[in-house]
Amino acid sequence: MDARKLLHQTSELRRIGFMDNKEVPADDKESPAQKLLRKYLTDKSVLRKGQEPVRVETKPSEVEFLTEAREWLYRTLGKWEVTIEANPSSNLVIAAFPTLEDHPLFRLAPLKLSEPHFSVSINTDNPLVFSTCLADEYAYLYAAMLRSHVPSADALAWLARAKKAGWQSRFTLA
Secondary structure, three states: OHHHHHHOOHHHHHHOOOOOOOOOOOOOOOOHHHHHHHHHHHOHHHHHHHHOOOOOOOOHHHHHHHHHHHHHHHHHHHHOOOEEEEOHHHHHHHOOOOOHHHOOHHHHOOOOOOOOOOEEEEOOOOHHHHOOOHHHHHHHHHHHHHHOOOOHHHHHHHHHHHHHHHHHOOOOOO
């Protein structure tokens, strides 16, 4: 828990060189939490281990429960008119989707409005870190839809709905 708290402290990230992309040698006075954070952020074997799939056996009753829980969550979020925010560049890197075409956003907000869907908003996570801007994020999704053989007009309509949802769900509303 202490290492997780440190992960969100800019001063700690700078101390180990993470913010400047330069590894700073370990200090003999590092706490166990600081050592764990350093290993988490700089050790390539930790990164590789974290990317390995873990097979989890499930029972039919667990699958049924999770399916019902998902359906309940979808209905509840739909009633509350919750908008799902997506940051495509960040999501692609952090969630390790093979391509943007695999982004769950397209399952949450299918192209056909007749299918159950959520309101989605396209955003940037950290424009400096991911070297992106909002126009790029829209362009990436547009290109992903075209690569999936979605007609241009349908892709543009989908993006327009996402843009509208973003405006309607922003925190600057009264």
